[in-house]
Amino acid sequence: MSADNTRVSRSIPSFRLSKYYFVYFASLGIFLPYWAIYLQSLGFNIAEIGQLIAMIPATKIIAPILWGWIADKTGKRVRVVRITSLLAIVLFTAIYQVRDYWSMVAVTLAFSFFWNASLPLFEAVTLAFLENNPYRYSLIRLWGSIGFILTVTVTGIALDYYPPLILPQFAFACLLLLWIISLTLPEPEVTIRHTIKGQLGQILCQRSIIALLVVFMLIQLSHGPYYALYSLFLEQKGYSGTETGLLWATGVIAEIGLFLLMPYLLTRFTMRSIILISILLSILRWMLISQYANQPVVLYFAQGLHAASFGSAHVAAVHMIHQQFGVHFQSIGQALYASISFGLGGMLGSYYSGWFWQRFGPEYVFMGASVVCMIALVIAWLWIDDNPVMGHVELLVVEEDL
Known part of the structure; x- marks a missing residue:
């Protein structure tokens, strides 16, 4: 990748970046584990709940690409984050007024179109600040996991x-706090004087990039039953709200441990190796949930595997996208990753999990998730290239933590 005539600020506002991740994933700690329970309380059936949950990642198919293109075109990534965060709040307020299916579809699509735009843009902002220190990404991102743990635990107890x-x-x-924090974020100083014509098309035509996007679409598809219906599954098995919250929190605690280890792992293993191991452990995770849901010890162990099925896989993907797309196309690169994996994969996984649950039962749904990961493993083994490990990175950088 050429980075001619490009200047990236080395000042890292670590505290402010961490706060944004903390609050964004705190909101996710409400939507992912418990939104299905809220929809069920309104009288929606399992199939309708799966469809409504699928609306949230469905907007990720288009929203991140559109807003990413605008951010790269204007160079004002933080400004776009602020606008999308504000519009998400305004549209979400309509949720208090709706009770029927189609109104809920409309409100869900409207608010999530803007809410889903902010994270991939913010990933690009973070990596722009960390241009010379990418190993620090996982150390900042782990605060999102801490935010998720806090809300998933507190909300579980509250329920x-x-x-x-x-x-x-x-x-x-x-959502309100997220917008307020976005107002404090500085714009990364990235100045691009010119780019190579046709460069983006060349990147997208690479076999390894296509394989990477397909693999992560399948990984997120396999997470569909987990994100959409896992809490209902636990409720059906007799687990309390507190136990449900603790199980969700266990997965994210393991994820935090993984994030702390990632700077070490990234200097000793290739991205391809990390992805392959992550997929293997994902297969094991879904099998255990499918067959041993009545055994709490096994479920807690399976939740610990979230460190691999999401944590290490996601970090490896973000770094590979960052390496392959370069500074010129960071917003659109992260947007494509979010759109195809979390968007298309998440939508298909959530939608079909509700459909298959009604016809075959939840155990078969989670076993199907392991089969999807097996397909991802074959594609990753055959077509994802072996990127070199990250070399030693100088630790002394300018940090702005106010």
């Missing part, structure tokens, strides 16, 4: 005492 109607209030508070 043992209060009805699911409290969930929109929790979500609104997180």
Whole structure:
């Protein structure tokens, strides 16, 4: 990748970047584990819940690419994050007024179109600040996991005492705080004088890039039943709200441990090796959930594998996209990754998990997720190239933590 005439600021506003991740994933700690329970309390059936949950990642197919293109075109990534965060809040307020299926579809699509745009743009912002220190990404990103743990645990306990109607209030508070934090973020100083014509097309035509995007679409498809219906699955098996929250938190605690290890792992293993191991452990995870849901010890172990099925896989993907797309196309690169994996993969996984649940039962749904990961493993083995490990990175950088 050519980075001619490009200047990237070395000042890293670590504290502010970490706060944004913390609050964004705190909001995710409400939507992922518990939104299905809220929808069920409104009277929607399992198939409708799966479809409504699928609406959220469905907007990731288009929104990140559109907003990523605007951000790269204008060079104002943080400004776009602020605008999309504000519009997400405004549109989410309509959730209090709707109770029928089609109105809920409309509100979900509207607010998530803007909410889903902000994270891939923010990933590009973070990596722009970390241009010379990419190993620090996981150390900043882990604060998102801490935010997720906090809300998933507190919300789980709250649901043992209060009805699911409290969930929109929790979500609104997180969305409002997210917008306020976005106002404090500086714009990364990236100046690009020119790019090579046709360069983006050349990147997208690379076999390894195509394989990477397909593999992560399949990985996120396999997570569809987990994100959409896992809490309902646990409720069906007799687990309390507190136990459900602790199981979700266990997965993210393992993820945090992984993020702390990633700077070490990235200097000793290739991205391809990390991805292959992550997929193998994902296959094991979905099999255990499918067959041993009545055994809490096994479920806690399976939740620990979230460190691999999401944590290490995601970090490896973000770094590979960053390497392959270069500074010229960071926003669109991260947007494509979010759109195809979390968007298309997440939508298909959520939609079909509800459909298959009704016809075959949840155990078969999670076993199907392991089969999807087996397909991803074959594609990754055959077509993802072996990127070199990251070399030693100088630790002394300018940090702005205010």
